[in-house]
Amino acid sequence: MSCRKDFLFSAWLPRWVWRLPDAKRVGLTKVTAMRSLVEMRQPKAKPSIDEIRAVLQAHDKALNDKNLDAIMATFSTAPTTVVLGTGAGERWMGSQEIRGAYTEIVKDYDAGTLETNCATWKTGGSDNDGTMAWIAATCDCKDSLNGKPRTYQLNVSATVEKQDGAWKFVSLHMSNSPAPGPPTK
Structure with missing residues (x-):
């Protein structure tokens, strides 16, 4: 032939x-x-844990600044992108619901007072193609509301995906233990 x-x-x-x-x-x-x-x-270069943590750091900086556009820039625009909180009703899917949730979240602290330290415990990894990755951390947090300082811990887990050359959250779960109730007799 x-x-x-x-x-x-x-x-x-x-x-x-x-x-x-x-x-x-x-x-x-x-x-x-x-x-x-x-x-x-040829395998793509796997991201370092620092590349993935940078997404969480950008998210936290935007939270501290109460900058909704910068917060949303850390998320994928896919309609299945989801944020989960502590309770059963704390689930927001898609850009519109996520923006609505953060509109309420930023009302719960004074601007410029949020500090997060996720160095206590953290882990992460990625797929072999270097297009999906995950991170999990326990973060010590400080902020204030109406000038009154608060401290608390958050457990954070997230999945990020490489989109247009940048890492974006496709899922983010943040939860903390509720304050203990009154002592029982």
Whole structure:
């Protein structure tokens, strides 16, 4: 079979290749095809835990600044993106619901007072392709409301996805223990 008649290769071979004898042309197309397959299968660089933590840090800075646009910039715009809180009713899916939740969240503390330290415990990882990653941490937090300081801990877990060259949350779960109730007799 002549390569000139081989439809699969004819569309992408340069004109000069057709001047080669059939045997050389077949060999060249096979080598080119194999090299393309090998290049496609090369593993992408896995992200470092610091790259993933940077998304959480950008989120926390935007929270501290009460900047809703910057908060939303850390999230994927996919309609299945979700934020979970502590309680059963604390589930927000999609950009509109997530923005609505953060509109209420930023009312719960004074601007510029939120400090988070997630160095106590953290872990994370990514898939082999370097397109999805996760992080989990326990964060010591400080803020104030109406000038009254507060401290608390948050457990945070998140899944991020590489989108347009940037890591974005596709799920974020933040929870803390409720304040203990009155002592029982």
